Amino acid sequence: MPTRTHFEAELSLLKDDIADLGHSVLRGFQDTIQAIEANNLPRLEDIVEEDETINRIELDINDKATMMIARQQPVASDLRKIIAGLKVASDLERIGDLTVDMAKAALRVDNLCNYETEIEGLNDLAKQVIQMIHRVFLAYSQSDVIGAQHIAALDDKIDKDYSDFVKHRFSSEKASEDVMQFVFMARYMERIADYGTNVAEWIIYEVNGQRFDLN
Template sequence: MVVRERFQEDLKELQSKLIDLGHMADEALTRSLEALETKNVELALKIMDEDAKADSLEEDINDFAILLIAKQQPVAIDLRRIIVAIKIATDIERIADFGVNIAKSAIRIGNEPLIKPIEHIRQMHKLTSDMLRMSIEAFNDEDIAKAKQVAEMDDQVDSLYGQTIQDLLKLNQTNPEQIGQITQLSFVCRYLERAADHTTNIAENIFYLVKGKRYDLNG
């Protein structure tokens, strides 16, 4: 295999590793919300235990990317592709961490009946999960239209976040004895809102990859 073909195969492997990491992060978010709703402490603990796999894969991606730069000395678009992969891996790993944080909140709430239906939290999760999946697809396809759509969806998450926090603050006024659970549910909202922000970071990096310049998609 000639050098250029080998390099292209390596780039595909790098993309594959990123997709795997994205799946891990998405699963962590989804299963942590399930643990919260079903009060499944064992599931929450399992999510925490499995976070090491995401950490390890992120390190593997970084090492692989750095090795590619050292061996191939890529220029222009190929160099941007590798640098962006490193940045995206960091954002995805942080999203996986937020899944772990939600699992910890599920454990702290324990068997307490939830003070209110968490429909808005479910909606935030669904949007964030969709954004993560779409951002990985946009990276794989170098699709800035899809990346822009991801950034636009972040506004919906922000709106749900603001509305849910206001609802929880009102509940705190009428149910001060539930301050512990209300605090944890507020944290869960914050973790999902931050996870969505990290998908927007991914979208911005896709614009950089394709266009060669930075765009602020949060503005």
């Protein structure tokens, strides 16, 4: 296989690996939301343990990307793709960490079944986060700059709804240590959306070499 063709194949595989990491992270997030809603404590404990798998996948991606740079000495445009891939993988791993933080916070709640209103609010935020991450994945797979730029509006809506969620919790007579755990969970979701926006910024960098702050 000619060197250039081989390198392009490696780039494609690297992007596939990053997509797989993204789907694993998203699946973990969805599982966490479902476990919270179902008061499924064993599943929440499993999600905490599964963080090591996500970390290992990201390290494998880093190793592959580093070897590509060392072996191929890529030109500027190809190097951008590798660097963007590394940054995207790092942001996805952080989303995984925040998902674990959510699971830990849920495990600290005395009885999740007593907080239907809080869980409903979390579900509303989660639906937006899932939609956002799906659109980020699509933009990354297609190197879609316009799609990446649209992510900022989704992040703004999540920021607003997170702020409203917090205000309602602190104005409630139910405010307690348990309720604070729900505030933390919402905060972790808001941070996940920020990392989704970071991925969108790296898509733009990958395509045109410019860094834009979409936050």
